[in-house]
Amino acid sequence: MSTTPSETIENASLEDRLYTVKYQDPGESHLDVTVPGICASKCKPGEAECVTVCPADVWRQSEDGTPVIAYENCLECGSCRYACSQNNVEWSYPERGAGVTYKKG
Amino acid sequence: MNVLQSREGPPANPNYDHRYDAIVVGAGLAGSAAAITMARDGLDVLLIERGSYPGAKNVFGGVMYTPTIRELVDIDSAPTERYVAERRYSMLTEEDEIAASVSIGDWHEPPHNDSFTVIRGDFDEWFAEQAVEEGATLITETTVTDLIREDGRIVGVETDRPDGAVRAPVVVLAEGGNSLVSESAGLKETDHREHIAVAVKEVLEFPGDSRKIIEDRFRLVDDDGAAYHYFGKGAVGDAFGGAFLYTNDDTISVGLAYRIEDAVTEKISPQDRLDEFKSHPAVAPIFRDARTVEYGAKTIPEGGASAMPELVHDGALLVGDTAGLVLNNGVHLEGTNMAVESGFHAGKAVVKAFGSKATPRPADAATAGTESAGQVRADGGVSNTTRPSVTVRASDLQSYPDSLEQSFVVENLEHYEWLINRVVEDKQLLFEDLPEALADAAAEYFTIDRQPKQTHGRLAKERIMHTVGGLRGAIKLGWRYRKMIR
Numbered sequence: 001m002s003t004t005p006s007e008t009i010e011n012a013s014l015e016d017r018l019y020t021v022k023y024q025d026p027g028e029s030h031l032d033v034t035v036p037g038i039c040a041s042k043c044k045p046g047e048a049e050c051v052t053v054c055p056a057d058v059w060r061q062s063e064d065g066t067p068v069i070a071y072e073n074c075l076e077c078g079s080c081r082y083a084c085s086q087n088n089v090e091w092s093y094p095e096r097g098a099g100v101t102y103k104k105g
Numbered sequence: 106m107n108v109l110q111s112r113e114g115p116p117a118n119p120n121y122d123h124r125y126d127a128i129v130v131g132a133g134l135a136g137s138a139a140a141i142t143m144a145r146d147g148l149d150v151l152l153i154e155r156g157s158y159p160g161a162k163n164v165f166g167g168v169m170y171t172p173t174i175r176e177l178v179d180i181d182s183a184p185t186e187r188y189v190a191e192r193r194y195s196m197l198t199e200e201d202e203i204a205a206s207v208s209i210g211d212w213h214e215p216p217h218n219d220s221f222t223v224i225r226g227d228f229d230e231w232f233a234e235q236a237v238e239e240g241a242t243l244i245t246e247t248t249v250t251d252l253i254r255e256d257g258r259i260v261g262v263e264t265d266r267p268d269g270a271v272r273a274p275v276v277v278l279a280e281g282g283n284s285l286v287s288e289s290a291g292l293k294e295t296d297h298r299e300h301i302a303v304a305v306k307e308v309l310e311f312p313g314d315s316r317k318i319i320e321d322r323f324r325l326v327d328d329d330g331a332a333y334h335y336f337g338k339g340a341v342g343d344a345f346g347g348a349f350l351y352t353n354d355d356t357i358s359v360g361l362a363y364r365i366e367d368a369v370t371e372k373i374s375p376q377d378r379l380d381e382f383k384s385h386p387a388v389a390p391i392f393r394d395a396r397t398v399e400y401g402a403k404t405i406p407e408g409g410a411s412a413m414p415e416l417v418h419d420g421a422l423l424v425g426d427t428a429g430l431v432l433n434n435g436v437h438l439e440g441t442n443m444a445v446e447s448g449f450h451a452g453k454a455v456v457k458a459f460g461s462k463a464t465p466r467p468a469d470a471a472t473a474g475t476e477s478a479g480q481v482r483a484d485g486g487v488s489n490t491t492r493p494s495v496t497v498r499a500s501d502l503q504s505y506p507d508s509l510e511q512s513f514v515v516e517n518l519e520h521y522e523w524l525i526n527r528v529v530e531d532k533q534l535l536f537e538d539l540p541e542a543l544a545d546a547a548a549e550y551f552t553i554d555r556q557p558k559q560t561h562g563r564l565a566k567e568r569i570m571h572t573v574g575g576l577r578g579a580i581k582l583g584w585r586y587r588k589m590i591r
């Protein structure tokens with residue numbers, strides 16, 4: 001319908017984007033689900049709110065519905081904590097300054 | 106720098122328990138403002154930050170509003186990037202753009218309308234240093250995990266340090282919007298996802314002379330800068346929110362924010378949405394050849410005045426984003442100025458409370474607004490005597506909510522609360538139908554063909570009038586938003 005001349009933007013992949021922030025592994029996950037069974041029964045594949053909102057691809061749904069948590073990707077934004085309508089996200093800060101470190105912010 | 110323990114990490118576990126008058130949780134804007142205010146008036150302050158340095162965990166869009174910071178400290182030493190000389194507001198449909206640009210001559214003159222783009226990693230560290238120079242002790246890489254209560258009163262904090270608990274008569278909660286401590290201690294309810302936005306941001310750099318490319322693309326001279334805001338479907342799809350673009354010295358910040366409610370119900374992924382926005386034909390050429398130097402994400406509380414929690418408790422105060430003090434309504438995105446203002450008023454209230462307690466403390470000689478430049482202590486600020494216990498009740502701290510109520514903070518939040526409600530109600534009209542109608546009307550109005558201009562003018566007007574519901578609708582709409590300029 002339209003013939004708008006458009007610049008094609010080469011957006012960095014999420015992986016490349018995540019590489020831009022310094023990260024120190026706290027050694028264990030600072031994220032978890034409170035009751036795994038709730039995830040399986042409430043969130044159909046493709047429907048999980050934590051997965052949709054996360055800007056860092058931390059949350060991924062497994063076959064049985066419970067999420068797999070790639071906590072090393074976490075940007076500590078807090079969004080998943082608010083997004084889950086089941087209040088099923090366990091969220092704490094990585095200890096002693098671990099996790100992401102922004103230079104610019 | 107030697108007094109600032111950040112970057113080198115905390116010292117080998119000194120004992121902070123019962124050594125301070127006040128503990129501040131979070132060395133962000135509100136926390137450092139409170140620490141500066143209290144330390145300057147002679148209180149012993151412990152400022153606790155979870156990041157490896159102040160700013161390490163903080164992401165924002167880009168414009169620091171500095172009226173209160175200017176009053177508190179020497180702003181000329183602040184690491185700012187550019188002052189905002191042009192503000193541009195733009196409506197994006199899927200393909201079109203209708204924009205208005207504002208640049209005021211006065212903005213080129215100091216104090217530059219107190220609006221500067223900054224890098225939080227630099228700015229927050231500098232601001233916390235000002236607190237240290239006033240005598241506060243800063244410890245980093247330390248997360249406050251809970252509050253300690255005795256007889257219902259808050260008397261200190263639990264931390265993830267080996268020595269754990271730190272007790273002091275007053276705790277200032279300046280932990281930002283993701284207020285884990287205040288929530289778990291029952292001082293605040295978790296925000297509903299309708300009242301909180303997810304935000305993503307990228308800092309971009311251009312190959313070669315990045316600074317010059319930015320100046321050319323944004324028509325900038327010297328230190329002036331641009332702040333662009335985008336609304337409508339082309340910015341955030343079917344969500345309620347907006348996108349932003351700011352110029353730093355030699356990088357640009359681009360990002361967007363929208364309600365978490367919309368993210369989950371409309372299934373809009375933040376990073377995909379950011380890609381789509383950046384590819385919009387009206388903005389894509391700005392990003393030509395740009396390289397991502399940092400990617401970040403954060404939430405923004407936007408509940409407004411009615412979502413404000415109780416600000417004072419026995420032994421504790423809530424400031425900044427923790428208290429929900431952000432104005433985010435489309436036209437304004439302001440939290441920095443309110444964070445600093447609230448930290449200042451909270452600090453003053455604590456000083457006042459201590460003044461009335463009149464405990465015999467060695468530092469008392471330095472109170473009452475005297476210069477206390479000599480307060481930086483070589484021992485890293487930890488005094489070696491424990492303190493007699495002091496009880497500070499919520500009623501002793503009442504001057505904080507009282508003075509905040511009188512300040513621009515609550516005034517603005519209350520004044521604009523109606524706006525956000527209206528805009529949410531009128532979202533379809535304001536962010537979709539009207540921009541489309543305006544774009545169509547403009548296309549019509551400016552059409553060059555062999556029909557008289559008058560015909561195009563009439564058709565353009567009809568297109569808009571039809572969308573807003575005729576003359577009556579237009580008047581009603583004007584009336585609904587009259588308070589915008591009151």
Ligand SMILES: Cc1cc2nc3c(=O)[nH]c(=O)nc-3n(C[C@H](O)[C@H](O)[C@H](O)COP(=O)(O)OP(=O)(O)OC[C@H]3O[C@@H](n4cnc5c(N)ncnc54)[C@H](O)[C@@H]3O)c2cc1C
Pocket residue numbers: 093130131132133134135136153154155156159160162163164165166167168169170247248249250279280281282285286304305306360362403404405424425426427430431438439440441442444
């Ligand atoms: C994407 C985005 C764009 C924005 N754009 C603008 C803008 O352009 N202009 C504007 O004026 N405002 C803007 N804001 C709002 C503004 O950033 C905030 O209002 C402001 O930063 C709030 O300051 P604060 O001190 O209350 O909280 P923060 O700046 O969040 O500081 C909180 C501090 O506490 C620390 N902390 C948290 N928990 C703990 C703990 N348990 N223990 C120890 N330390 C802890 C954190 O690490 C942090 O340093 C934006 C916000 C976002 C998210």
Ligand code: SF4
Pocket residue numbers: 033038039040042043048049050051065067083084085086087088089
């Ligand atoms: S954490 Fe919440 S949103 Fe995510 S899968 Fe479980 S129940 Fe669903």
Ligand code: SF4
Pocket residue numbers: 031053054055056057058059073074075076077078079080081402
């Ligand atoms: S805090 Fe943010 S980045 Fe981390 S898992 Fe939750 S949504 Fe993803």
